Amino acid sequence: MTNLGDRKTFMDIRKFLKPEGLLRPFLEVVLFFRGLMFIGTKIHCPCCGWSFRYFIKSGNSLKRRDCGYCPRCNSKARHRRNFLYLKRRTNLFQDDLRLLHVAPKYSLSRVFSKLKKLDYIAIGLQNDLNITALMDLSKTSFSSNVVDCIVCIHVLEHIETDRLAIGELYRVLKPGGWAVVSVPIRLDQITYEDPTITSRADRKREFNEKDHVRIYGYDFEDRLKDAGFEVEKNLGTSLDPNDMRKYGLMDDETIFHLTKP
Numbered sequence: 001m002t003n004l005g006d007r008k009t010f011m012d013i014r015k016f017l018k019p020e021g022l023l024r025p026f027l028e029v030v031l032f033f034r035g036l037m038f039i040g041t042k043i044h045c046p047c048c049g050w051s052f053r054y055f056i057k058s059g060n061s062l063k064r065r066d067c068g069y070c071p072r073c074n075s076k077a078r079h080r081r082n083f084l085y086l087k088r089r090t091n092l093f094q095d096d097l098r099l100l101h102v103a104p105k106y107s108l109s110r111v112f113s114k115l116k117k118l119d120y121i122a123i124g125l126q127n128d129l130n131i132t133a134l135m136d137l138s139k140t141s142f143s144s145n146v147v148d149c150i151v152c153i154h155v156l157e158h159i160e161t162d163r164l165a166i167g168e169l170y171r172v173l174k175p176g177g178w179a180v181v182s183v184p185i186r187l188d189q190i191t192y193e194d195p196t197i198t199s200r201a202d203r204k205r206e207f208n209e210k211d212h213v214r215i216y217g218y219d220f221e222d223r224l225k226d227a228g229f230e231v232e233k234n235l236g237t238s239l240d241p242n243d244m245r246k247y248g249l250m251d252d253e254t255i256f257h258l259t260k261p
Contacts, residue, residue, distance in 0.1 A: 024129055027106070035072030037062070043248050047083045047107050048073035055248045067248045075107035078182065081253045082153050083108060084243070085234060086180060089257070090149070092118070097148040100172060102137055103155045104130055112151075121147070138164040142172045150179035157183050157212045160195065163223060170227045170260060179258040181224070183216045184208070187235075187254065191217040221256070229258040 040053030048070060055068040067077040075083070086092045092099065092112075098119040101112060109130035113120045123135040135141065137152075138161045150169055156162045169179055193214030197203055200210035207215050224231050234255040243249060 027129070031072055031074065038071040044246055045070040045072060045075055046080055046087070046247060047075040047111060067250050070107065073107040073110065075105070077248055077250045078154065078253045079105055079107050080247050081236070081239075081249050082151070082180065082182060082255060084247065085255050086151070089234070090178065090180065092149060098146070100147040100150045102150065102152040104128075105153070106130070108151070108153075137168055140168050140172065144171050145174045147172050148174055148177050150177075152179065152181045154183060156181070157207070157214055157216065160213050162214075163227070166223055166227045169258075170229060173260045175260055177260050179229070181256045181258060182253055183220065184212070185216040185220060185254055187218050189217045190219050191215065224256060224258060228260065230261060232257040
């Protein structure tokens, strides 16, 4: 197993896997100038710190959408919601920590990877920006009890063996460590999954997205507890209406704050 205690090992892996060329600076230039087009005071993105007249419909659109993408950093409503939670309810931005970020979105990884006190480790299946190592969450090569905290946003619904993945989150986390996890979820029903549904079209019809393998329900909490976690739910419906307007948030993003005893 990879030993996370060896900082040099991670630096070498990061250097080897990091996308080459001008992709990152080019992306930053494009996002910067697109952000300038929407500068205003009505709404605010906590991820990049910019304020705008409105958010946009999609990453490739300039049309207005109240809870849409940030023009500057491309964050979605769920990224802004999780970012605010991490800033307000965790020690991520204050303490010296080793963070494992699973399948990171650029709007978050561009911030986390620059935090001086954070030893940032990001895994994914593709060699995207800020990825540290190519790795499947359901079978990581990390040693046990080696990270202080984990961020895993909208990942588990893509993994057929999600119980193995949840077990890996628990295994690599240090005792006393925490994880922030969110998934698309319906709290008024039990988890709906069917392993015989394999085509992208059928998954789109049944699970709302072509690369999802289930719709989680209220029993998702039981899966987390079965792995050994202590679980605290932060409901999207508990959000302050002023925050929802200011940051372009939605009330459907429930955050699960997990602790390893």
